[in-house]
Amino acid sequence: MSFFSTPLPAASFADVTTQYSEVNDLTQVAPATGAASLVRSKNAVGGRISTTLSMPGLPVTVWYIIFNKPHKCVGPIPDRGVTNCGFDDVFAGPEGSPGGPADPAVINATGGISADDGIAGGSINLVYGLKGGQVGGGPNQPCCFGKFKKNNGHRAEIHLLVDEHHVFDDWITDLFFPNPPAEGNQRGVIFLPLDDDDDDSDSD
DSSP states (O other), rough: OOOOEEEEEEEETTTTTEEEEEEEEETTTTTTEEEEEEEEEEEEEEEEEEEEESTTTOOEEEEEEEEESGGOOOOOTTOTTTTTTOOOHHHHHGGOSSSSSTTTEEEEEEEEEEEEEEESHHHHHHHHEETTTTTTSSOTTOOBBBBOOOTTTTTTTEEHHHHHHHHOHHHHHHOSSOTTSSSSOEEEEOOOOOOOOOOOOOOO
């Protein structure tokens, strides 16, 4: 699984760079249904996502899918020419467990309740932010794992996943299954790394 979207040119000022991307409907691999931005510095990222959804009044969560070492992703992803990083790189640990060579992390970004978009659908307009060293997981987020490595703000590949919670199962099932194009994950964004340095040194 990967997120089929079109990254746009980045705007840069000193150590801070802003990327922009379309938001795509993953249930149909459809054209853009919104826009997102990601502001990167050496040790932090943040931004905003605005997109339409299937209906108003639904709980919605937004998730970071982070590949700290994207040069180690197994790609290419069939029919998704934008990225080599996908589902197989998230669960590339022993016997399909979370982790693997790309050093993935899944961390909650933000959430809310979808608003009425005025045309029988829903919408969100949410901000998010993440500092280097932040970890996923804990008693309230058993879905999550890994760490956004320090000083990796330019080198990490970051995917955003917008998940509508029509019927809640367990966290991993609700976040990752069933995969598109079946019902499940609704919207996705890709922000490619700015620095293709393949330095494998770790920073906690």
